[in-house]
Amino acid sequence: MRGKLVLGSLVLVLGSGYGVAVFAQAKPDVLVKQRQAAMVLQGKYFGPLAGMASGKVPYNAETVARNAGYLDALNRMPWDGFNENTKDEKSRALPAVFTDGAKFKEAINQSATAVAQLVKVSKGGDEATVKAAINDVNKSCGGCHDNFRAKQ
């Protein structure tokens, strides 16, 4: 959906008394908020796994499997938020996101592959294999964070 979202922002007021933006993804500020929301949650559910892989948090296979499933869903959510119409919004996204789309997409794909592998091995894999998969996810996060995100 990247690059082609030119729908207007149609807001429905629903019966229960609150508004839901049906095409909210079209508004640049909303897109940024949504993609950042996905990253916040990726941090929430990846953080403990990173802690396990580095030995700072006790290993818990059940938590890894649960969080891997969440991360699999969450990792599909940020990317359509990097629509070109967001390039002038305030965020840590570097211009390279929009000028080097092929490399950005490659980094996204690597991240998808790493998360898929984590989902797979988290279903009964031994601890060392799971921790290696966690580290690979971590590296794949760096693929974007190192090249496409401004340092804080």
Place this chain on the structure above:
Amino acid sequence: MRGKLVLGSLVLVLGSGYGVAVFAQAKPDVLVKQRQAAMVLQGKYFGPLAGMASGKVPYNAETVARNAGYLDALNRMPWDGFNENTKDEKSRALPAVFTDGAKFKEAINQSATAVAQLVKVSKGGDEATVKAAINDVNKSCGGCHDNFRAKQ
């Protein structure tokens, strides 16, 4: 995990040069940010479905099934963010969240039931059934938004 999160906020600095908060859920402001992030994404993926149910957006069974899966994951994410240590944080959560936990939990459970039903019928159910399930999810959102969230 509600009510028992008293872990410190341990931040790991990982190899790829960014920090991930391993027990970030313990800090009230982070908890609020995370639960709001989940709601932002629930809005992103529920909005188009609400639009379909009300006829304002063309019905697309594939989008419903995909978003239902996302919503199933997302709907598991906000609740541990309503830890009692967040009750003095700035947010739209009403005190009832913390003073009427049983009713809050009931609303959460109703929402889980409605989303599970949507997931189920979105896998090949006919349009009318799917739209009814979307409307039930919408009503279940209201279970919290009407009683536990301040009007804007």
